[in-house]
Amino acid sequence: MATTFASAAVAISSFTGLKAETAKTVCAKQCSSGSAGAVKAGAIRASLKDVGVAAAAAAASLVLASNALAIDVKLGSDDGGLVFDPSEFTVSAGEKITFKNNAGFPHNVVFDEDEVPSGVDAGAISMAEEALLNGPGETFEVTLSTKGEYSFYCAPHQGAGMAGKVTVN
Secondary structure, eight states: OOOEESOOOOOOOOSSSOOOOOHHHHHHHHHTTTOOOSEETTOOOOOHHHHHHHHHHHHHHHHHHHHHTEEEEEESOTTOOSSEESSEEEEOTTOEEEEEEOSSOOBOOEEOTTSSOTTOOHHHHSOOTTOOBOSTTOEEEEEOOSOEEEEEEOGGGGGGTOEEEEEEO
16 A cells, blocks of 8 residues: 655755655655655656756747747838838738838838738728838837738838738738
8 A cells, every 4th residue: 555645845955956855755754754645655756857847848839939929020121221121021810010110210001902912901901101100119010810912111111112022821
């Protein structure tokens, strides 16, 4: 018959060798003092290192998942060029796109009504042509749910070639 104990204790002998005591070791200490309980000997086997690795993997998964659902596009390059950076990119349907004022502003983001998938209202996903992002760091966010190719431009700098394309998968 297996011996049981009421509580588990974790001993940390040093920061370089973080190990949990096994239930058998704990039971040997606890059971000699007459403790009884519901956890069977040998049930606790994970080390703190294993728990830490699992926690780090879970945190990394969350970070990757959140990054996979958003993309940032600079309005104006770091060297002051009148471009979207990146100017062409691909996103998944439902992924948020954040256009962020960087340099050479004012800017806006207008989707070309002739170059969006059939049935998409370009006006509903665009900034108004007269609406402008005037300061550094100002943003415009859009989420595209219909698959296809979308062309967009900056109305004040369209003549300078400030345009881009996004493909939604």
